[in-house]
Structures are given as C-alpha cells and as structure tokens.
Amino acid sequence: MNRRTAIAGFLPGFLLLALALLLHGCGNNSSARPVATAQPAREPQQSPAPANAPADENLIPVTLQLNWFPEAEHGGYYAALAHGYYREAGLDVKILPGGPDSPVVQQVARGMVDFGVVNADNILFGRAQQAPIVAVMAPLQISPRCILVHESTGIRGLRDLKNVTLAVSSSNAFTQYLRHELKLDNVKIVPYSGNVTHFLLNKNYAQQAYVFSEPFVARKAGGDPRVLMLSEIGFNPYTSTLFTNDEKIRDKPELVEKMVKASIKGWEKYVNSPEKANEAIHAANPQMDLDILAYGARTLEPLVYDQTAEAEGLGTMSRARWQKLADQLIASKQMKADKADVRGAYTTKFLR
C-alpha cells in the first residue's frame, strides 16, 4: 500500500516473513532507503505539553498510522505533535511508524487505527475493493515521485527516456502508468533495489526516487542526478494524504475536524520551520539524519504550496484531480472503470 519496495534494507527483521512476503507480495512501497538496515519501530518522541494545553485525562486518544518509516513526507504530522497542536485540539495523538507492506488501508478501514497516511492511488484502490476509507486532507499537492537519470545521458524529460536500465518497483501505480504512457524505447525495466548504489555505478541507469531524498544522497556520493518529476507527465496523486473511515466521519465528525485542522497547522509550521519536527522524526527513525531531513523539508515546500494551495489553503483537494487519477489508473489497466469510486474517496468538508 505504500510507496516503496520492501527490497531495500530492514531485512533482518523480515527474514522470518520470507514466506509471508511471498504470498503477500512485496508491497508497493518504493523509493529509497539510502541506508539499508533494520529500523526498530520506535515510539515518536512526545513533546512536553504547552502550558495552555488541557490536562492529559481530558485528551481523546487518537492513533495515526504512517505508510512508511517516519520521513520528511510525514513532517507536518510530526510538527503538529512536536509543537503541541494536537494537544491544543484536545487530541492525544500517537503516530505509528509504518514500513514495507504496512496494511494501512485495511487497518483504517477496519477501525483498528483512527487515521492513516497513504497516497491518493491507495485510497482509490481501497475504495475499489469496498474498503470504506475517505481522504480528508492532502498536504502534498504535487507528488514528490521522480525518476533519476544521469545528467550525462542528455535526457531532459521523461518522454525522452530511452536506452537506459530503469529500476522501478513493479507494484507501484506510477510504474504501470509509465509503461502505459511512455514509449520507453530500449528501456530495460528492472526491480528497484532500494538504494542508489546501482545508479552511482552505471551511467545508463535510471531509477525511481523521491525528490527530497535520493537526489540528495546521490549528489552527496558524487553522482550527477537529474530529476524528472512524474507530475510533469501528469501523473500526480496527492501524497501523504490523511484519511479515515466512513464510520468515523459519520459518528465523530468533530474529532475528524480537530485532527484535520491541527494537522494542517502542523504542515504550515513544517514548511516554515521544520527543525523541531525533524528532531522528532530523527528520534523516531534514527536512519534519517538531520541534514537530509532539512533538505527534505526545503524541497517539500513548493510541493505543499502550489498555486492551488496558495489560493485555497493547505491540504485542499479537487474533484478534477481525483477523477484524473482514477482515469489514469483505469487507462493503465490497474483499476476497472465500474469499480472506481471517486465521489466516495475524499471529502473537503473538514478543510473549511
């Protein structure tokens, strides 16, 4: 359900699951684990409550399940936690780190957790399989998903992509879309390995990436990555989308509204001064160094505040965008037209 391939690191923890993995597939978690080792799922650091926050016993406990290990793309949620915005709203939010194959959609659909974070394509896939889930806020208007190529290949855009080995996660929605949309002359598609090693070794190697992570790592290691954004060819699912289930929206709308408002406040804080949130992310996921997180937060800002978000406010979503994504998933044969449920997949009523 998430964006990354399980391939990369975290292996030791998953060895016993080899068989389960096999039946379960590898998940479409993708993108880089620049450093590949097991990551203990630690509790995120709770910051001390601000003086004006209500006493602990009055807080409503809320769980938020991430789709991946804590990273910059979850920054706003950590900012809301670290700066006490959730507590001010009367919520005792516990952020649960995810990982490869985290069944976030299923957990939220079954009410095992209150809220989850996934990308818009996961929401549509879930709705298509009758999972009663609803997106309530989309912090990243522009998908950070990109393809890295070497500057020396002379490739300037995704439509010029040819004569390379392209490493992408087989299970990602964008992969199917690329295969559907681009000609890919003499492009050998291989599974994504989870880091930039192959990329650094091979001049004709291209790979999937998240714009705030791998380009930084590749450059730091002396590579010459050129970033080709997926959004440039129109594939642009809302990313790190906050979602919950139908039941919660029906029975506890005020709780959902508090969660949405406090999360938006967190994201506004994160793009302006991410330091405290980055420390919380680093504490929850020590693999993420503060310098890469700082780069990540800087890179995220234009993805959060595109023209639409500038005009309508952070977190906004539109019918046209959801419909376009559904059409793309249908056209690339990832979803059947009669199963698409755009209307039920999101609501903007908590954003006002």
Next chain:
Amino acid sequence: MSEAVRAAARAVLPPAVFLILIVVGWQLAIVVWQLPPYLVPSPQDVWASAQEHAADLGWAIPLTGAAALTGFGLSLVCGTLLGLVFSQFKWVQRSIYPYAIFLQTVPIVAVAPLLILWFGYGFQGVVAVSFILSLFPIITAATSGLTQIDPNLVELFAVHNATRLQELLKLRLPNAVPYLVTGAKISCGLAVIGAIVGEIYAGFQGEHIGLGTLITRANAALDTSYVFAGVLGSTLLSIAIFATVSVLGTTILARWHGAAGRDSTTR
C-alpha cells in the same frame, strides 16, 4: 475395468469432496461475517479474476515454472555431485558440510538483492535464487543415501574384493536412490518458492511477467481476488512439478532400484 474405475474413484473422490467442503465453507464465512473483498475475496471472484487474467497467468505460470525447473535441475545435479564427493572423501565432508547447512538457514530475502548484483537481472537471477533455496535437501539426501549403508553389506563387498568404484555403483548409488527421490520431492517445492521470491527482486523486464511480480502487483492494488488467483496458479505449478517428480521417482525406484535388487540375487 470396473475395478479400475472404482480404484480411480477412491483416489479422486475424497480430495474432491474435501475441496468442495472448503469452497462452500469459504463462501459461507464471507456471507455470514460479511467479509469485504479487500480482506478476503469470494471463491467466484477468484475464479472470475483467474478467467479475466487468463492470458497473463498463462504467461506467468510457464515463465516461473521454467525458472523453477532450471533451479531445481541445477540443484539435483550439483547437490548429487556434492553428495558424491562427500561420500568418497570423509575429510571434505567434515570440512564443507557444516557450511552447506548455511544454505538451509540463509535468509533468502536478505541475500536475494546481492544474488541479483552478482548474477544480473532477469532469468539467471531468478534461477540463482531458486537454486540456492532448493539445493540443501538434495545435498543432505545424496550424502545420507551414499553414506548410511548397512555395515554388513559394506563388509560383504569387502569380502568379495570389490573395488571402490564397484562399491559406489553397485551398493552406494542404489542405496541413495530412495533418499534422492525424497529429497527431490522437498526440493522441487522450494524451487518454486525460490523462483517466485527471485522474481520479486530480479524479474520484471520484458513484456511478460512471472507469478512473483504478478502477485506483488495485485497485492499493491489491494486486488485480493487476483492475488488469490496468482497463488492458485503457483500452487498448481507446484503440484504439477511435484506430481511429475513423484511419478518419475516411483518409476525409477521400481525399475532401477528393483533391478539393482534383482541383480544381487541372480549373481
């Protein structure tokens, strides 16, 4: 003739009835507990999905099967050869066998990406994973079969001044056949698992994809009925390979092993 029909019915009927019970129970569970498709697909959804994706599955099963059979074949050859060396040179066995156990415990998801680095993407990478996973049972079976011999028979051969080669061909190899057949039955299932895991790391480049990639992809889209259809495909593949190995094994046991037995009585 009617006796043969009755025998066939005795063989086929019980598993068929059991299968029907399982499918009915599965369907009932979905209706009674109102399980949504994102958790469990219904049997007819799986069937419909298998039919809808028949073309993809029709490519995936032989692709994965070819890799699994190649890995299994390599395991059979290399495992038996290693067993031969172990049985002939005790010191080799003593120094290397402990490391062969490493194969048994090797965390395949950890080394699979490395195997891909060494062997490359595509078919050969998939075969490498399948091979590593299916090798150990053959080594063990061959080594046991070639070394665990009735001491009286060894003495008998010694009394008759049999050469080492004669002892190997007339005594040790026939003794190893039943072991090898058992080892092969375990190994061939592992070879299929290895091929599917291998595909997750190494496959996915041509127009057609194997079962591993297919299942991963369907799983990502929460398309549980397609996942089940893919798992069903891999099960059918395993059963087909297992059945072939079993039949071949029984034939070999009956012919060669039996003939070897007769040899010793007529001599």
